[in-house]
Amino acid sequence: MTKAKAKKTGHSKRFPHAFQKPVTRLKVLGAVFTASILISTASFVSLPLGLLCLGVLSLLAMIYSEYAGRRYWEKAASFKMQRLEKGQTETQTALSAHESALTELKDKMSGLQASMRALRSPSVSSVPPPAASTDPSFAESENRGLSHVNTLKNLASMRYKETMTSNPPSHHHSDMPRALKPGQTMDAEEEFGATSTQADLPEEIAEMSDLLVKELLSHALDHKRIDVFVQPIMRLPQRQTRFYELFARIRAKPGLYMPASRYMPVAEQDNMNKQIDDLLLLHSLKTIEESAHVARAAPFFINITRNTLRNGSFMKRLLSFLSSKRHLAPRLIFEIAQSDFEDMAPPLLEVLRGLGTLGCSLSLDHVTHVDMDIATLQRYKVRFIKLDAQMLLKASPDDKHFASMHKAKRQLEANGVGVIIEKIESEAQMRELLEFDPHYGQGYLLGRPDLEGAYKNRKPVADGRSGARRA
Numbered sequence: 001m002t003k004a005k006a007k008k009t010g011h012s013k014r015f016p017h018a019f020q021k022p023v024t025r026l027k028v029l030g031a032v033f034t035a036s037i038l039i040s041t042a043s044f045v046s047l048p049l050g051l052l053c054l055g056v057l058s059l060l061a062m063i064y065s066e067y068a069g070r071r072y073w074e075k076a077a078s079f080k081m082q083r084l085e086k087g088q089t090e091t092q093t094a095l096s097a098h099e100s101a102l103t104e105l106k107d108k109m110s111g112l113q114a115s116m117r118a119l120r121s122p123s124v125s126s127v128p129p130p131a132a133s134t135d136p137s138f139a140e141s142e143n144r145g146l147s148h149v150n151t152l153k154n155l156a157s158m159r160y161k162e163t164m165t166s167n168p169p170s171h172h173h174s175d176m177p178r179a180l181k182p183g184q185t186m187d188a189e190e191e192f193g194a195t196s197t198q199a200d201l202p203e204e205i206a207e208m209s210d211l212l213v214k215e216l217l218s219h220a221l222d223h224k225r226i227d228v229f230v231q232p233i234m235r236l237p238q239r240q241t242r243f244y245e246l247f248a249r250i251r252a253k254p255g256l257y258m259p260a261s262r263y264m265p266v267a268e269q270d271n272m273n274k275q276i277d278d279l280l281l282l283h284s285l286k287t288i289e290e291s292a293h294v295a296r297a298a299p300f301f302i303n304i305t306r307n308t309l310r311n312g313s314f315m316k317r318l319l320s321f322l323s324s325k326r327h328l329a330p331r332l333i334f335e336i337a338q339s340d341f342e343d344m345a346p347p348l349l350e351v352l353r354g355l356g357t358l359g360c361s362l363s364l365d366h367v368t369h370v371d372m373d374i375a376t377l378q379r380y381k382v383r384f385i386k387l388d389a390q391m392l393l394k395a396s397p398d399d400k401h402f403a404s405m406h407k408a409k410r411q412l413e414a415n416g417v418g419v420i421i422e423k424i425e426s427e428a429q430m431r432e433l434l435e436f437d438p439h440y441g442q443g444y445l446l447g448r449p450d451l452e453g454a455y456k457n458r459k460p461v462a463d464g465r466s467g468a469r470r471a
C-alpha cells in the first residue's frame with residue numbers, strides 16, 4: 001500500500017487493519033453467506049426458529065467483532081511501542097552528537113580565552129610589521145598605533161574584570177540585535193551621490209574654487225561650526241525607524257551645505273581631515289552622553305579610515321571616553337570601507353580588535369563583493385555591512401548572480417552580520433528589492449538627512465541604533 005493510501009485510511013504501511021487483508025474479507029463474506037443459508041432454512045421450518053437462529057448468529061458476530069477489535073488494538077499498541085523505542089534510540093544518538101559538538105565548542109572557548117589573555121598581555125611584538133613600514137612617517141604612525149594597542153589592552157583587562165564581577169559576560173551585546181545595524185545610504189555623500197562628480201553637485205557648490213572651500217572649511221574648524229545631520233534607518237517591510245545615522249556637513253551659507261565629496265579632497269591636501277575626525281567624534285560622544293539616561297537610546301556609527309586609527313588626538317579622546325564611561329562603549333560602532341579593512345596592516349587590526357574587546361563594534365561600507373570570510377568578520381566584531389541598492393538591482397531573479405547574492409545575504413545574517421540596503425530612492429526600487437527579503441533599508445524614500453531636531457521627538461523601537469559619518 002502506498003504512502004498516500006496509508007495516510008487516507010489512517011493506518012501505517014507496516015501495520016494494516018485486519019479487514020484490509022484479502023483473506024479476512026473472504027472469510028467474512030463466507031460467514032455471511034453461510035449465516036444467510038442457515039437463517040433461510042430455519043425460517044422454512046418455523047418462523048420462531050428462524051428468528052432464534054438470527055439472534056444467535058448476530059450474537060456470535062458481535063463477539064467475534066469485539067475479539068478482532070481487541071486483537072487489532074493490542075497489535076497497534078505493540079507497534080507504537082516499537083516506534084517509540086526506535087525514536088528513543090535515535091534521540092540518544094542525537095544527544096551523543098550534541099555532546100561531541102559541545103566538546104568542540106568548549107575547545108573553541110578555550111582558544112578564545114587564550115586570545116583574550118594574549119590581548120591583555122603587555123607585548124605585541126609578535127605582530128609582524130607591514131611591508132610599508134620602511135617609510136619613516138609610516139613607521140612613526142605605526143608606533144603610535146602600537147601604543148594605542150597597549151592602552152586598549154589595559155582598558156580591556158579592566159573592563160573584563162569589572163564585567164565578570166558586576167555583569168554577565170554578554171552584557172555589552174545584550175542590546176544589539178542579530179543582524180542589526182544602521183545603513184549609510186542617506187549620508188551626505190548619498191544626497192549628492194556616493195561617487196558624485198562636480199556635475200552632480202548643486203551649481204553654487206560646484207562653482208566654488210578650492211581656495212574658497214578651504215577658507216570655509218578652516219573657518220568651520222576654527223569655530224567648531226560643523227553641523228550635525230541625522231537620517232533614519234528603517235525596519236523593512238514595516239518601515240519602522242530602528243536606527244539613526246549621524247554625519248557632519250560644512251555650511252557654505254544659510255540653507256546650503258557642502259558634502260564630503262566636495263570638501264574632503266581639499267581637507268586631505270591640507271591635512272585638515274584629522275580635525276574633522278576629532279570634531280565629528282566630539283559631537284558623537286556628546287550626543288551619546290546626553291542620551292545616556294534614555295533606556296533605549298541608539299548607538300552611533302562613526303565613519304573612520306586607516307588614517308583615523310593613526311590620528312593620535314582622535315584615539316586619545318576615544319580612549320579617554322571609553323575608560324571613564326565603559327558602559328556606553330557598545331553604543332559606538334565604527335564604520336570603515338571594505339577595501340580599507342581588507343588591506344589594513346596587522347597593528348591597526350589589533351587596534352580594531354581591542355576596540356571590539358572594549359564593547360565597540362565594526363561595520364563595513366562601500367562593499368564591492370560579498371565573498372567574505374565569516375570567521376574574520378566575527379574575529380574583529382564586524383556586526384554589519386551595507387549593500388548598495390543598485391548593486392542588488394543589477395541581478396535578475398532568474399540569473400545565478402541573484403541566487404549567489406541572496407545566499408550570501410542569508411549566510412551573513414545567519415552568522416550575526418546585519419545587512420542594510422542603502423540608497424533606496426523610489427517605491428519602484430523598493431518593490432524590486434523585496435525579492436531579496438531585506439530586513440533594513442536607508443535612503444531618500446525612507447527619510448532624508450536633516451538636522452538633529454527634525455528627528456529628536458521620534459522614539460526608535462526597542463532595538464534602535466544610530467550612525468555617524470562625515471558628509
